[in-house]
Amino acid sequence: MAVVIAAVLGVVVGGAVGVAAARWWTSRTMAAETVPRGDQPGADTLTDVSWPLGEAVDQLDIGVLVADQAGIVRYRNAAAQSFGGTHVGVLLDDHVTDALRITHTVTGRPTTEVVELQGPPKTWIELSADVLPSGGAVVAIRDVSERVRLDAMRTDFVTNISHELKTPVGAVAVLAEALIDEPDPAVVRRLSDRVVEEAHRAVQTIDDLLRLSEIESASPGDELVDLIDVVRRAVDRGHVTDGGRGVDIAFVEAPDRLVVRGDERQLVSAVGNLVENAVKYSNPGDVVQIRTTLDADADVVEVVVVDHGIGIPRRDLDRVFERFYRVDRARGRDTGGTGLGLAIVRHVATNHGGDVLVSSQEGEGSTFVFRLPSTLVIDGPEHDDATAATADQEQTS
Numbered sequence: 001m002a003v004v005i006a007a008v009l010g011v012v013v014g015g016a017v018g019v020a021a022a023r024w025w026t027s028r029t030m031a032a033e034t035v036p037r038g039d040q041p042g043a044d045t046l047t048d049v050s051w052p053l054g055e056a057v058d059q060l061d062i063g064v065l066v067a068d069q070a071g072i073v074r075y076r077n078a079a080a081q082s083f084g085g086t087h088v089g090v091l092l093d094d095h096v097t098d099a100l101r102i103t104h105t106v107t108g109r110p111t112t113e114v115v116e117l118q119g120p121p122k123t124w125i126e127l128s129a130d131v132l133p134s135g136g137a138v139v140a141i142r143d144v145s146e147r148v149r150l151d152a153m154r155t156d157f158v159t160n161i162s163h164e165l166k167t168p169v170g171a172v173a174v175l176a177e178a179l180i181d182e183p184d185p186a187v188v189r190r191l192s193d194r195v196v197e198e199a200h201r202a203v204q205t206i207d208d209l210l211r212l213s214e215i216e217s218a219s220p221g222d223e224l225v226d227l228i229d230v231v232r233r234a235v236d237r238g239h240v241t242d243g244g245r246g247v248d249i250a251f252v253e254a255p256d257r258l259v260v261r262g263d264e265r266q267l268v269s270a271v272g273n274l275v276e277n278a279v280k281y282s283n284p285g286d287v288v289q290i291r292t293t294l295d296a297d298a299d300v301v302e303v304v305v306v307d308h309g310i311g312i313p314r315r316d317l318d319r320v321f322e323r324f325y326r327v328d329r330a331r332g333r334d335t336g337g338t339g340l341g342l343a344i345v346r347h348v349a350t351n352h353g354g355d356v357l358v359s360s361q362e363g364e365g366s367t368f369v370f371r372l373p374s375t376l377v378i379d380g381p382e383h384d385d386a387t388a389a390t391a392d393q394e395q396t397s
Contacts, residue, residue, distance in 0.1 A: 067137045112126065
C-alpha cells in the first residue's frame with residue numbers, strides 16, 4: 001500500500017513536492033508493509049492510515065494505475081477500473097503500456113501524452129507517467145476534453161476578435177489619414193461620417209463582447225419578469241432597427257400576462273436580439289411575426305419569431321449560434337451586425353435551463369423559437385403581484 005499512497009501523493013501534489021512527499025511516505029511505511037492487515041480499520045497497523053487513504057483514492061476523478069518494477073499493473077483505483085471493458089479502455093491500454101515502458105525502462109523520467117479519441121463524442125485523455133521511489137511507476141489518467149475545448153474556444157475567440165476589430169480600426173486609420181490633407185468640405189464631411197460609423201461599429205462589437213462575457217459568467221436572476229412586456233420592449237427595438245424601411249412587426253399577444261422567474265436584463269437582451277435579427281434580414285415591406293405560447297405538452301414557454309427574409313442556407317444552420325459567425329458577411333457589414341447576437345441568445349436560454357431552435361429555408365425566411373422550462377412560470381399570488389407591479393410601472397411611465 002505504500003507504493004499506492006506514494007503514487008497518489010505524486011499524482012495529487014505533483015512535481016518535485018509530490019516526489020519528495022512520495023519518498024518520505026515510502027520510507028516511513030516500508031517497514032510496516034510486512035505487518036498483517038486487520039479486517040477492520042482501527043487496528044494498530046498500517047490499516048490505520050492506508051484504509052482511509054485507499055478510500056480517498058477511489059473518490060478521485062483521476063484514474064490511478066500503479067505498476068511494479070516489471071511493469072505489471074498491481075493497482076487501479078475506481079476511476080481507472082471504470083475504463084475496463086469499454087471502448088475507451090481498450091484504446092487506452094496500449095497507450096498506458098507504452099507510457100509505463102518509456103517512463104520506467106527507456107527515459108526514467110516523467111512523460112505526458114494526450115490521446116485523442118474520435119468518439120463520438122470526441123474525447124481527449126491525458127496520460128501522465130512517473131517513476132516511483134520504490135522502483136515501480138504510476139500513470140495518472142485525466143479526461144481533459146473540457147480543457148482542450150476551452151483552449152480551442154479561447155484561441156478562436158482571440159483570432160475572431162482580432163479580425164473583427166481590425167476591420168473598423170483599420171478603416172478609421174485610413175479615413176483619418178485621408179482627412180489630413182483633404183481641402184474639399186464635401187469630401188471631408190463624407191469621410192467624417194464614415195469615421196463615426198466605423199468607430200460606432202467597433203464600440204458595438206466591444207459592448208456585445210462585454211454583454212456576452214457577463215451573461216456567460218452570471219447565473220440567472222430570481223426576478224419576476226413579465227414575458228409579454230419583454231417582447232413589447234423587443235418590438236420597440238425592432239422598430240428602431242428598421243430605420244424606416246417599412247418592415248412591419250406583428251406581435252400576437254397572449255390573452256393573459258405570462259410571468260416567469262429569471263433575469264430580466266438577460267431575457268430582454270435575448271428576445272431583443274432575435275427581433276432585431278429578423279428585422280435586419282427582412283426585405284422592405286416584409287412582416288415579422290412574434291407570438292408567445294405556453295406549451296403544456298412540452299413543458300416549455302416559447303417566444304417564436306418568424307421572418308420572411310433572406311433565410312439561412314442549410315449548411316449554416318448548425319453554426320449560426322457561434323460567436324462572430326455570419327451567414328452573409330457582406331450583409332452583416334451593411335446591417336452593422338457583430339455576429340454575437342445569436343451567441344448571446346443561446347447563452348441566455350442555457351442560463352435559464354432552456355434552449356433556442358432554428359428552422360429556415362433559404363430565400364423564404366427563418367423561424368427562431370426561444371424556449372424556457374415551464375417550471376419558471378409563476379402562478380397564484382406571486383403572479384398577481386408581478387402583474388400589479390408591471391401595471392404601476394406602465395402608469396408611471
